[in-house]
Amino acid sequence: MRAALGGPELKVLQAIRVRHPLEVIYQDAGPAAIRAKVARKWRGGAVACYYGCQLVRPYAEADRAHDPVRMDELLAAAGVPTVEWPLKTKCCGGTLTGTIHPVGVQLNAILLKEAARKGAQAIVTICPLCQYNLDAYQVEMRNGSRTHPDMPVLYFTQILGWALGADPDSLGFGRAIAGRKTIAAWFRKERTTEAAHA
């Protein structure tokens, strides 16, 4: 690895432990700290927390392997209702959307459909690839089935950032592909509303 990094300028520090942002926020701050700092009252609908494989496979050190809950706990602390659903760790297909495309799209269609069935109006992820897979192919899914939901797919820090009072323009909502109407309604910059709850 050192050779690959190219000589003396770059090197690997032995003691480094890689942590996921969810681990950092959960362990170093935690739901109680989030709850204390909530600046905006949630006005969106229920969301489905989707963990995929990034946090709990192959080693479930940061959460429960089969039924992770930490994102749910953080969002609940921020006032965001989350739905109970069984596909929290089911595969999004990873790079399958690029290699065996129909299979990859099908896996994501299952996730979106079940999230909607359980009453979620958005999916929240902790992995950029999950986010991309779920977000980017919804048009294609709707071409196959008219009834397919048009559902926002957000990264968990986008929601936490909004709840904690960050400037919506800094949270990247404009990059979303699916569910733009819902996103616009939920995260609208609204002086009056904010003032009312301040």
Place this chain on the structure above:
Amino acid sequence: MPDREVRIGVYTCHCGTNIAATVDVRAVAEFAAALPHVVLSREYKYMCSEPGQDLIRQDIRDHNLNRIVVASCSPHLHEHTFRTALKVGGLNPYYFHMVNIREQVSWVHTDRAQATKKAKYLVRAAVRRVGLHEPLERGRVAIHPDVLVVGGGIAGIHAALTLANAGKHVFLVEKEPTIGGHMARFDKTFPTLDCAACILTPKMSAVRAHPNITLWTYAEVTKVDGYVGNYKATVLRHPRYVDEDLCSGCLQCLEACVYKQAKVPDDFNLGLSKRRPIYIPFPQAVPQVPVVDPETCIQFKSGKCKTTCIEACGERHAINLQAESKVEQIEVGTVILATGFQTFDAARTPYYGYGRYPNVYTALEVERLVNASGPTGGEVVMRDGRKPQTVGIVHCVGSRDENTHRWCSRVCCMYSLKLAHLIKEHTGAEIFNFYIDIRTPGKGFEEFYQKLLNEHVHFIRGRVAEVTDWVFDASEEGKLVIRVEDTLAGFVRRIPVDMVVLATGLEPRADAAEVRRLFNISCGGEGFFLERHPKLAPVNTFTDGIFLAGCCQGPKDIPDTVAQAGAAAAEAMALIDAGYVETEPNTAHVDEAVCCGCKTCNSMCPYHAISLVEEIRKSRVNEALCKGCGTCVAACPSGAIRQNLFEDEEIFEEIEGILSNA
């Protein structure tokens, strides 16, 4: 050194080809013949055979031998045989040493020349040490005729009755308020489908009525001292607040309880029903005496109950809410542990949805559901009130699984088949079994499997991936979906069902380690109690006088449990009827002139055989308890402990014999 001339006979065994194929037996015998003090060296095909033993006896007389070395198999197998041959030949049996050139030479080496060389050196070591052997005598320990049986499930019940019928007095101690164990919860038993209660309750009543059995339910063994033949046990009897001698079992106190509605989850029905604070676990409980649960009884909580139970009991005065626990001290010669098992906690396999989806059940819960005295009176009604039309039975939950338990629990295939039959009989539901392998290796088991196939129960081969409620299409709406790879058809199936039954495996009880320490026995890696030998001493433990019966030793079905309980009773009786047990003389002894009373050895002894004699401040070894492990000999900082057959001089001679090339 011995005072008369040492004359050694050495016998090297071929063990057919077991040894001879890898060791040049003749060369070993010739090598031995040239060693000092060796008068005679022979090779023989089977030393353990009758003629082989005769050879030793005859040579002792003809050649005036006074020390014998046999190079053959492990002393575990034939040391006793050869020592007996010495005894018959007129020599002290401890003028003998055995060399293991099979397990430790021929079976573990491939190079014949090297193996032969090693065998020679091992024989030389034995020849050098045996000259120093002293004559030793075996000791005798008397056996107290009473027996303690711990655990009142079918294993404990059967062992206790067997012993009691043979005239032995048995103390049967059960932790729960009733005997009967797991079997009392079952509806029918496989493969004959006879009613569990019908065959169990007569035995339970017999225990209660037997003059030779002292039954203590709601009690625990808290302390055990002593050794084979002379155990002293302390039994703590929890107060049930209803006097067993005064109660007539009319159960009017239950009806009279101020709780008109039962409110407490009923353990016996695994929480599927409710009971009152005063209750009996089930209608045929033995003893037929209610228990008051102080955790939930209003009188215990507030002191302000009308105590209508006491009123209802009336003149009998059987209810005493001030009752206290009792401590009993007993002396017994032998102990049978029949402490049973617990079922695997299905919450440890969250992908099967137990605790998340109300219609996912464990098999034991379903046993209660199909049972006429169960929470639904034998109706298979799910937690949501519906009768299932389709049922999936998931095999191997917590068994044969690297993530939970690796062992096969042995009973789940058969009880799954039984439950499939019973659920179908009760509901007419369509039933799917999801299995890895169907294991039916018992009398009438395979025939029962065939019967189920003919009843059109479905069998899908594959370990279930998950039980879930996410739907693929409208047909799965409102169902539990079982996802599984059908390994016979070669594709993934989704089977929507109303009810899921998890065939949870058997595991050691949570308190098994505590029981193990109390009785000073060992366990295998999985936590089940360890038998002395898996084939030839299956009910003995490494602690003399303590025997095992039933699932505390490993998962097994009722027939095997009863057979093992009978065997344990027979082993206990063999000791009792002999009246005494002979002890090996290879024990340690303390040279009191050298001992400084530091007690280092006391805590080191794994058998609790050494204690300090306070008056003289010296440690002393109880020879009945000592197993000759040598730990204390090595640990003693003053070198005050020596051990028969392992004297320093003998060990040094042995080492010299192996290492010197003289």
